[in-house]
Amino acid sequence: MGSSFIRSHDLWSEEQQEAAERISTEVAEQKLRQVRLSWSDQHGILRGKTLEVNHFLSVLRNGKDFQTATLIFDTTNHPVVPPFGANALGDPRMTGLPDGVLVPDPTTFTLLPWLDRTGWILANMHYRTGELVPFDTRGILQTQLGHLADDGYSYVAGIEMEFYLTRIEDPRLSFEDCGQPAAPPTVSAVSHGFQYLTEMRGDEIGDILDVLRDNIVALGMPLATVEDEWGPGQCEVTFEPLPGLEAADTVVLLRSAVKQLCRRNGYHATFMSRPAFPNAFSSGWHLHQSLATAHAGNSFAGDEESALSPTGTHFMGGLLAHARACSLLTTPTVNGYKRYRPDSFAPNRVTWAEENRGALVRVAGGRGDANTHLENRVGEPAANPYLYLASQIISGRDGLHNKLPPGPSADEPYLADAPSLPASLEQAIPLFRQSELLRRELGTPFVDYLALVKQHEVNRFNAAVTDWEQREYFEVY
Known part of the structure; x- marks a missing residue:
């Protein structure tokens, strides 16, 4: 399963901290079965994992390991670079395509009405050091909004x-x-x-x-x-x-x-x-x-x-x-x-x-x-x-x-x-x-x-x- 080495709350704003507390309560009240953890890739297409609810509550606080290999795909999932080449994509941290960490944004949590007791939440992709992956497009927009x-x-x-x-x-x-x-x-x-x-x-x-x-x-x-x-x-x-x-x-x-x-x-x-x-x-x-x-x-x-x-x-x-x-x-x-x-x-x-x-x-x-x-x-x-x-x-x-x-x-x-x-x-x-x-x-x-x-x-x-x-x-x- 891997270990993320990230504590999400170290990266959250006060608003996100408060939202995370509400999520924990809502998960129990709604008796949720599972939560889809989603990340928007370079094409704006959602990728992610479906988490059992108890595991989700842990991931909410600690992040979830996720494959950085998804970053090298075109729209048909063809790799655009040799998957395990040195210095892939011009960032030495991507060498060997190590696992990244999806850090959930608690303010995006919602219930999927077409599924039985299923939640949904968006995430940003970070390296295991906590640094935001520079190819994470949601992070790019957040940076520009900050400017x-x-x-x-x-x-x-x-x-x-x-x-x-x-x-x-x-x-x-x-x-x-x-x-x-x-x-x-x-x-x-x-x-x-x-x-x-x-x-x-x-x-x-x-x-x-x-x-x-x-x-x-x-x-x-x-x-x-x-x-x-x-x-x-x-x-x-x-x-x-x-x-x-x-x-x-x-x-x-x-x-x-x-x-x-x-x-x-x-x-x-x-x-x-x-x-x-x-x-x-x-x-x-x-x-x-x-x-x-x-x-x-x-x-x-x-x-x-x-x-x-x-x-x-x-x-x-x-x-x-x-x-x-x-x-x-x-x-x-x-x-x-x-x-x-x-x-x-x-x-x-x-x-x-x-x-x-x-x-x-x-x-x-x-x-x-x-x-x-x-x-x-x-x-x-x-x-x-x-x-x-x-x-x-x-x-x-x-x-x-x-x-x-x-x-x-x-x-x-x-x-x-x-x-x-x-x-x-x-x-x-x-x-x-x-x-x-x-x-x-x-x-x-x-x-x-x-x-x-x-x-x-x-x-x-x-x-x-x-x-x-x-x-x-x-x-x-």
């Missing part, structure tokens, strides 16, 4: 997340289908789609939407809306504004919960941005954001003459200045770049505008509106939420510190004379690697690490023979 707090601000996020619901026709569970990656399930559409926000289309899939809605609410998430989107079976959920870390934690649990609940009910949910369906329309993750101060509330709201305050204006200037370099963090998959098309409600250039959904950054609200904020429309639903939010804070803080101007607004974002977003993941990697700001804020080991993981993904994609190539060349040549 923002030192500047006198807190970060507020509103989540709009789109995804597709499909009905499973064949789960494809033969051994021949169990490769890396495994064959995806064969699915069919749950509705015809293309009647945006119509009550009828939403009602056609009301049964599964009710399951999702009831469980999301039972998890304590501040759900605001469940919406019928554009494509066949495409849905969107939105949430009330949340503090930065809680917003990211909500996204990782939401995606995992939706996929689990759908699978249990004969459906498949995908947060892939552009599924290979006929007539599919891309899904996005629109991130609403603002800064707040303890004494003045929303720091982005302007006045009767300007929709944005100077703080909001310079923060937006930073988002735009570093949007291309941050593409690897906001759009981390090969597939996500196929969303950037003209007139598609997804951006393809680095622009901003007031109340214009074709721009990369939309100023949502208006002059004299105390709730005015920024909506970044660049992200894909598969993005690691900790890295997506961290990219916004890093970019925005640089905009504030250097008073970066956002330039003129773009009334026609798809025709504007503005830099284009990277057209592919392959183009995004060098932009990420070359960013001095990201190397300074994330650390060179992490920048090199994530670029390595993503380059491995690109290399596998480039080596694959696609259906397009087969149709294009097989017969004619």
Whole structure:
């Protein structure tokens, strides 16, 4: 089983200490059977262990041994470096891929309503010395939120997340289908789609939407809306504004919960941005954001003459200045770049505008509106939420510190004379690697690490023979 050599309470805040006391009481009162200890990996996918309840109470205080080997996997669990090479990933502490320790965050504890007497809790990954593993993405966001707090601000996020619901026709569970990656399930559409926000289309899939809605609410998430989107079976959920870390934690649990609940009910949910369906329309993750101060509330709201305050204006200037370099963090998959098309409600250039959904950054609200904020429309639903939010804070803080101007607004974002977003993941990697700001804020080991993981993904994609190539060349040549 191993020994962690960490006492969690040495790493906890006072708030976490108090939450841990409440958990011990709740475990007894609810007569819990087990607790899922979860950690969000480099892709924003939850990994972890299911603990018997008595063992969990020990782990809550002392941490749980966990394999650092999970850090070297791409999205199909292919190792991107030799598993036991010296100095793996540029950090000598990773040599030999020793066990790390998952340190639970007691403030994230909740009950999973679809399971019998089962709890759930998020963790950060530490070395056995107590040091945070530098590749732990939740820790990266916490660090950036700390820098923002030192500047006198807190970060507020509103989540709009789109995804597709499909009905499973064949789960494809033969051994021949169990490769890396495994064959995806064969699915069919749950509705015809293309009647945006119509009550009828939403009602056609009301049964599964009710399951999702009831469980999301039972998890304590501040759900605001469940919406019928554009494509066949495409849905969107939105949430009330949340503090930065809680917003990211909500996204990782939401995606995992939706996929689990759908699978249990004969459906498949995908947060892939552009599924290979006929007539599919891309899904996005629109991130609403603002800064707040303890004494003045929303720091982005302007006045009767300007929709944005100077703080909001310079923060937006930073988002735009570093949007291309941050593409690897906001759009981390090969597939996500196929969303950037003209007139598609997804951006393809680095622009901003007031109340214009074709721009990369939309100023949502208006002059004299105390709730005015920024909506970044660049992200894909598969993005690691900790890295997506961290990219916004890093970019925005640089905009504030250097008073970066956002330039003129773009009334026609798809025709504007503005830099284009990277057209592919392959183009995004060098932009990420070359960013001095990201190397300074994330650390060179992490920048090199994530670029390595993503380059491995690109290399596998480039080596694959696609259906397009087969149709294009097989017969004619």
